[in-house]
Amino acid sequence: MVYDAFVLLSFGGPEKPDDVMPFLRNVVRGRGVPDERLAEVAEHYMHFGGVSPINQQCRDLLAAIDTEFAEHGVGLPTYWGNRNWHPMLADTLAQMRDDGVENALGFATSAYGGYSSCKQYWEDIAAARAHVGPGAPRIAKLRQFHDDPGFVGPHTEAVTAALTRLDPARRATTRLVFTAHSIPVTMAETAGPTGGRYNAQLEETARLVHATAAADLPYDLVWQSRSGPPQVPWLEPDINDHLEALAAKGVTDVVVSPIGFVSDHLEVIWDLDNEAKDTADRLGLGYARAVTPGVHPDFVSMIRRLVQERTADRSRESLGTLPIWDVCPADCCPPPARRKAS
Template sequence: MSYDAILLASFGGPEGQDDVIPFLKNVTRGKGIPEERLEEVAVHYRHHGGVSPINQQNRDLKAALEAELARRDIDLPVYWGNRNWDPYFTDALRKLHADGKRDVLAIVTSAYTSYSGVGQYREDFERALDETGLRDEVRISRIREFFDHPGFIAPFVEGVRSALDELTDAAKTHIMFVTHSIPTTAATESGPEYGEGGAYEAQHLAVADAVLAGVGTDAPHSLVYQSRSGNPATPWLEPDINDAIAALDGVDGLVIVPIGFVSDHMEVIWDLDTEAMETAGENNIRAVRVPTPGVHEAFVAGLVDLLLERINAVPDSERPHESPLGPWPDHPSQGAALESAVTTTR
């Protein structure tokens, strides 16, 4: 395959107090979320000056990717666009098109299969191609979901080892792997062949197993969820991390592993570093939260490896993965039919 640019595609976040409500309206557009609920969520951002850390984290990741590409003598510029805040996907497409780029390979900052991590980004790209009028001139492809790629697993293995070392004086330690909750119907639709939790839950369980194997521990562990929102009557994946912490019996050491996230954005620093830590303290449990991959050397190198496997059309048999579910298949391209991509579906 021939590509002439990389697009770092992410969620976006506010960068000042005046941005918070407009950003949340972007996030919830079409969902009928009442204004008072937005104000409740806005408190999380206002507590941090109205600034989400995610944009700076993406700037840092973009710079790290550029450095790794340069180190390997790969001449591909990296552009950055967001779903919900500046710079938007439309901004990124207009800029790369003005620079003469036509065939784009995207890195989406979501490691797992779900509507928000796959389907919604596909819709976002379609909308951006239409809004910019570039559908016939720009093609967008994306790397596969990388939940079980060694570059994504390695930072968590390192973090869990460090956390367990920090909790050596605990009489009983539990490891909680945590990710964003989604409606159970959405989870099932992500891959019904995997059961009620779909591919989404199966992938997270596979990552937990891979991390435990990498650490070499048989400590008690569980998969829990955070950041539930929406109609209380709608079933979402459970248990919530705070309920799970309160239900621990005889545990005085807790390792929180945010395997659902690639960086320490607002839902990590609020839901985990604030609320979950408070719950642990209320239950006399000493908790250590493991870092997300961020710009960890192994993660950045792994993303470049994922770019190269798509560029070089590496066969599945040669694609690294650390679970029986992988390697997850490539996605079809969107936009200009410059050259048909050979893709598989699952």
């Protein structure tokens, strides 16, 4: 297959206060979530002036990718399209069609398998192509990268840097806490050829980062950003509950590393820099949050290498042992059952 473009696939976020509610309605469309509930989430965005950092982070990443491609002879024009806010993926594909693009490679800003983190991007592509209609470019999504050195390495550096902000005299009572977005238990336990991949890949990433950054410290993988009806079980423990438990066991300091994410978007800065930090302060815990890869040079180089795996027959680089598919099985990662919110 000959590819003639690259497209960055992301979640999207509001960029002014008037965007917030329409954006949130896009996020929960089809789920029957009332505006009253969305208004509670909207307050998180209003805390930052109604602006999510994710769109600017995507602009910065795309600019870094352009430079990386130019320096390494990857002659693909680059585009960017979102799931939930402008630039919407359908609009981007229409522009790509008008530019003559036929076959593009898509990079999603999520390292892991699972429905929301992987398969839903395939659904986004299909829906956008259907919206554009005849001549819509074909998009081949690049593989997951949870164990690639270009993803693991920046997280490892960030944990090492965060540890320097804590009191070294309390190293013996310091703990490393990895976080990722919680998902419904039924999604995490889905049977089939790729069942449980989200959890397993996160566990492998945590192990790889821990082994290099802080092998002498105990560590845990916990969850954040839970949503949905309270009666539906999601992966636990939540980061705030876990901090309570650690303090009760005599832990004095924590490094929190959001390995589930590629950039410091709103869920990271609200859930960890505000809520979890407030919990740690209340408990008297020393607290340092490790940054995410963002535009780290190794992460940007990884994206270029993923492209070259498809365009130049470059061999795959990986630090783990779990299988990774270029094209997922058709029955992988089914969507969660939708329940109407009451």
